[in-house]
Amino acid sequence: MIASVIYGLCALTSLLSAVLLWRSYLRSRYRLLLWSALCFTGLTLSNVLLMLDKLIFPDVDLLPLRLAASLVALLPLIYGLITDD
Amino acid sequence: MTDYYGMSHLVIGAIAALSFVIGSFFMRFWRVTGDRFFLLFGLSFWIETANRVMLGVLPAWREDLPAYYMVRLLAYALILYAIIDKNRRRD
C-alpha cells in the first residue's frame, strides 16, 4: 500500500519534470530540452506502469514492459547530453 | 533464446550503466556552473544506479523490499527538491 503511494509520488515528480521540460522546449527549441522531456515522459510512463503492476494487475508481471520503458526512456537523454554542443 | 531472468538482468544492467553516465554528466555541469541544481540531479541518477546494481547483484534486494522503494523515493525527492530550490531562490 505504502509502496504504491511512493511510486505514485515518483510518477508525479517525473510528470512535473516532463511538463516543465516540454513547456520550455516549445518556447526555446533548445534541443537538449527535447531529449530531456522525452526521457522524463518515458520515466513517468515507467512509474505509472510500476503502479499498475503493483496495484491493478497483481497476477500479471509487467516487469519486462517496465524495464523496456525505463531503458528506452534513458536513451534520448544520453543521446542529447553527448551530442549537445 | 528467451532467458527471462537473464534478459531482465541485462536490461537492468543497461539502465544502471546509462543512469551512471547521465549522473556523471550532471556532476560535470555542477562542477562547471556551481549550481547545486545539477548536483541534486546527478545524485538522483547515481542513487538510481546504485539501486539497480543492488537489484542485480544482491539476492536479498528486491522490488517488494521497502528499502528498494525508499531508495527510489529518495532519488525522486532529490529531483523534486532541486526544482523547488531553483524556484525558491532566484539569484
Add this chain to the structure above:
Amino acid sequence: MTPEVLTEDLRRLIFSIPSIPHLEAILLIRGSGASWDAPRLAQRLYLPVERTAGILGDLAAARICAVEPAAGASHRYAPSTAELDTLIGSLERYYSQNLIEVTNMIHASLRRHSRIREFADAFKWDRKKP
C-alpha cells in the same frame, strides 16, 4: 582607497549576474535612490524596453529591487538583507577598480554556461524572457 578584495561571496554574486546591463541597472538604481520603471531604464541604458522590463523583473525576483505599486511598475532599490546591500556595495567598489575583470567574468559565465544554464532554467515555473 584600499583595493577591494574579491571574496568568495562576491565572486558568487558576480557569477550570478546574468549580463552587464543587469549589473549597471543594479548600481544605477542603488546609486540614485529613486524609483525606476522600464522606459526610464531603457532610456538611460540605451536598451529596448522589453529588455529593461526583463531586467527589472529579474532584479525583483532576486529580491534586490521591489516594485512600488503606487508608481505603476516602478522599481526601487530594496535588498532583502543588509548583507546583500553590503555585498553590492563591495561589488560597486570592485567593479570600479576592476572593470575589465568583472566584465570578463560575467561574459565568461554567460558564454560557457548559457546552454547548460538553459537546461536548469527550464525548471523555473514562471515565464522566461523569450
